[in-house]
Structure formats: C-alpha cells, structure tokens
Amino acid sequence: MAGKRSIFEEVGEGQKSAATPQGGMIDQGRGGARGAVRIWLAILFALVVAMIAVGGLTRLTDSGLSITEWRPVTGALPPMNAAEWQAEFAKYQASPEFQLQNHQMGLEEFKTIYWWEWGHRQLGRFVGLVWAVGFLFFWATKRMPAGWTGRLASLGALGGLQGVIGWWMVSSGLTGRMVDVASYRLAVHLGLAFAILGLIAWYMLSLSRRETELLQARRSREAKLFSMSTGLMHFAFLQILLGALVAGIDAGRAFPTWPLMGESFFPADAFYLPEGGPAVLAFFENPGLVQFVHRMAGYLLLAFGIVVWLRGRRSAHPATRGAFTFVIVALAAQVVLGIVTVVHAAPLSLGLIHQLGAVAVWVAVIRARHRAQYPITATIRG
Structure with a gap:
C-alpha cells in the first residue's frame, strides 16, 4: 500500500511519466545533423565565392585560354619540368589568342596566365572533392536530415555540369572566330555559379531552423x-x-x-x-x-x-x-x-x-x- 504523499511533493518525482512530451513529432528521427550539414554548406559557400572571384580574375587577366585541353583528371598536375612547360607553351602558341593578340609573349609571361587558369580549375576540383566527401559522410552515417538527400545531391550534379560548361566556354576561344571566350558562354558559366551559390544560401537558411519552426513560419x-x-x-x-x-x-x-x-x-x-x-x-x-x-x-x-x-x-x-x-x-x-x-x-x-x-x-x-x-x-x- 502506497504511503501518504506530501501536497508539496513534485508530481512524477523520481520517475518520468510515459506521457511526458519529448519534442515535436515531426522532428523525431528527422533532424539529422542539421548543424553539421550547415557547416559543410558554409564551407562550400565560401569556396564557391572564391571560385567566382578567381574566375573573375582569370577572365580580367586574359588567362582563360592558357590551357587548351580539358583533362579533368590528369590535368590536375601542372608542368613539372622545362620540357613540359615548353610543350604547354607550344599548345598555347597554336591558339588564335596567341597568334592574333599575344604573339610577343614569352614563356615566363605564359607561366603567369597559366597559373591563373590552372588555379581556377584546381579550385573547382577541390570544391567537388569537398562536396563528395561531405555528402558521402552524411549519407553513409545516416546523418542526412530527412528529405535533404536529393537537394544536396543536386549541388554535386550542378557542380559537375559547371565543369562541362567551363570547357564549352573555353573551347569557344580556340576556334579562330574570336581571341577570347564567347561572352554568352561566359554568361552561362557565371550564371550557373550564382545559381549554385543561391541554392547553398537558401539551404543554409532553411537548415538554421528546425522543421517545425519552418512549418509554423x-x-x-x-x-x-x-x-x-x-x-x-x-x-x-x-x-x-x-x-x-x-x-x-x-x-x-x-x-x-x-x-x-x-x-x-x-x-x-x-x-x-x-x-x-x-x-x-x-x-x-x-x-x-x-x-x-x-x-x-x-x-x-x-x-x-x-x-x-x-x-x-x-x-x-x-x-x-x-x-x-x-x-x-x-x-x-x-x-x-x-x-x-x-x-x-x-x-x-x-x-x-x-x-x-x-x-x-x-x-x-x-x-x-x-x-x-x-x-x-x-x-x-x-
């Protein structure tokens, strides 16, 4: 038989009621690592802004046509010796930009514009790597917030498309009709970069609040x-x-x-x-x-x-x-x-x-x- 209880005793003292609410039902099992995903997106955001800045400098310094081939994997390595530098310079010398505009350029000047374009492409590869590592980690460890897998996967797909469009843009300056890349292709390339940046910003804003807060708001x-x-x-x-x-x-x-x-x-x-x-x-x-x-x-x-x-x-x-x-x-x-x-x-x-x-x-x-x-x-x- 239970003893008498004080009227001042806390209800449920020493034990938890099974009916005590533990949080919104919508958020149960759906939150995932929202904070960690948001940090990952913030890193991607900063990298994309850097890509836009480096891309702008690459264009403003007329460096975009210094690499005349698209090698997504092997192109990650720059020339390692004098012979390889001469080979890269020879490829550029065959381009319309060199023949019509930069025919007085020497090897050292070529190296300057080459490093700008190589750095731009290398940064693009690094952005893709950061996306892939983060996405696979959150997906494999089941920390992906519910409903976010497709949205975050689309960022990687758009990033891959951006690489293809980048080469499509560069190739327009190697045909002989113009000594620079086609401006409308540059607009497509930059526009997609801003679209990716906008999606990342929107996702970061949404992940800064719980699903229940967003539904109520x-x-x-x-x-x-x-x-x-x-x-x-x-x-x-x-x-x-x-x-x-x-x-x-x-x-x-x-x-x-x-x-x-x-x-x-x-x-x-x-x-x-x-x-x-x-x-x-x-x-x-x-x-x-x-x-x-x-x-x-x-x-x-x-x-x-x-x-x-x-x-x-x-x-x-x-x-x-x-x-x-x-x-x-x-x-x-x-x-x-x-x-x-x-x-x-x-x-x-x-x-x-x-x-x-x-x-x-x-x-x-x-x-x-x-x-x-x-x-x-x-x-x-x-």
Whole structure:
C-alpha cells in the first residue's frame, strides 16, 4: 500500500511519466545533423565565392585560354619540368589568342596566365572533392536530415555540369572566330555559379531552423512580398548575366564616362560589328551597346529594389524589414561601385570588387526572400 504523499511533493518525482512530451513529432528521427550539414554548406559557400572571384580574375587577366585541353583528371598536375612547360607553351602558341593578340609573349609571361587558369580549375576540383566527401559522410552515417538527400545531391550534379560548361566556354576561344571566350558562354558559366551559390544560401537558411519552426513560419508567410522578392531575384540574376557579357568583351572599358556614354546618352555605332553579321549579335559583341544595356538594367534594378523595399517596410516582422533594408543598401552600393568602375575604365581591382558586390546583392536578395517565405516572429520580450 502506497504511503501518504506530501501536497508539496513534485508530481512524477523520481520517475518520468510515459506521457511526458519529448519534442515535436515531426522532428523525431528527422533532424539529422542539421548543424553539421550547415557547416559543410558554409564551407562550400565560401569556396564557391572564391571560385567566382578567381574566375573573375582569370577572365580580367586574359588567362582563360592558357590551357587548351580539358583533362579533368590528369590535368590536375601542372608542368613539372622545362620540357613540359615548353610543350604547354607550344599548345598555347597554336591558339588564335596567341597568334592574333599575344604573339610577343614569352614563356615566363605564359607561366603567369597559366597559373591563373590552372588555379581556377584546381579550385573547382577541390570544391567537388569537398562536396563528395561531405555528402558521402552524411549519407553513409545516416546523418542526412530527412528529405535533404536529393537537394544536396543536386549541388554535386550542378557542380559537375559547371565543369562541362567551363570547357564549352573555353573551347569557344580556340576556334579562330574570336581571341577570347564567347561572352554568352561566359554568361552561362557565371550564371550557373550564382545559381549554385543561391541554392547553398537558401539551404543554409532553411537548415538554421528546425522543421517545425519552418512549418509554423510558413503559415504566416507574406505572399505578396515573397512574390515581389522573387521577381527581384530574377531581375538581379539577369543583371548578373549582363555583367558577364560586359566582362566577356571588356565592355566596361569602352566608355569611361558617366552619366553619358561619350558625348551622348546612347552610344555611337551601337550596332557596328567589325566582322559583320546580324544586328542581334551587337547585344553580345558590341562593347558600347553591351555596356549601355548593363547600365540601364542597373538603374531599373535599383528602382524596382526601392519598390520592393518600401513593401518590405510594411512587414510586421523586424527581421524581414531588416533583411529588405540590407538589400536596398547593397543595391545602392553596387550601383555606385559600378559607376566608379566605369569612370576608371574598369581596372582589375575595381572589376573584382564590383563582381563581389554582385555576390553580396544576390545573397541579400535570397535572404530577404527567405524571410518573406519563413518569417521570424519576434516576441514582445525579443
């Protein structure tokens, strides 16, 4: 017979009730190593940003065509002796870029541009290795969060596709029609890099919160703001592609004046093509027209960003309002930086900073879009 119990005795003292809730049923067995996966994605994020920066430097230093072959495995080893260096240099000497533009280049100068391109490709291999090791580890140890296997596997598939597109881009400069890579292929290559970066950022934001939190937050999503931020994201992506066209033909150095292009609003000879061809090619190959389109798109992007920001200020969630404020600050800074880059004829340093500014804008827009989809509700105390 049980003894008498004090009215002050804690219920369930000395034992746990079987009915005591231990956490959300949705999270049971589904959480996986969310924190560890997020750290792995953060490393991939930093590496992809580095890839974008090194890729930009490779293009701005005209180093992209220094390696004329695509050897995904054996190409990991650089020339190891004088004979191998001479062999690589001979391959480059047979390229249109050397014959038409760099015929006075010596072996030592070739080594400089070779190391830029080799470093870019080697960094790409390292990114793939980091993805593969991390993915296989989380999958084999069953620490992958439920529902995330396909999404994280897609990052590896896109990375492999990026390598193929990289060679498709380089090969366009080895055909003889042009001495640089085709600007539209460069735009595809850079666009895919930003798409991969955007997916990683979105996944990191989602993994920073539990599944139950995301489900609850989605109930209070701001549909209109999410739709507008989606449009802003697409517009920003288009502007990034236009920027790649500018970099592809060095159009940033064509008209180092602002706000006019030379002495007029619209560039002179905008549809002129040295080798002729349909007028539509001028949008890809005429430096004046390419820079003009990039400028106008930048103004429109800033204007649309202001509209979205004004809508974001009406959000009931402080975190969402802050995210959209950061977007407009990043956009405004990028426009100013673009103007400074143009009037200084796009030197290497400013060109690289401007490209990294695009990364900041891109990630800021994606973060704000995520806040609109999954608001962070602030308590009165918070």
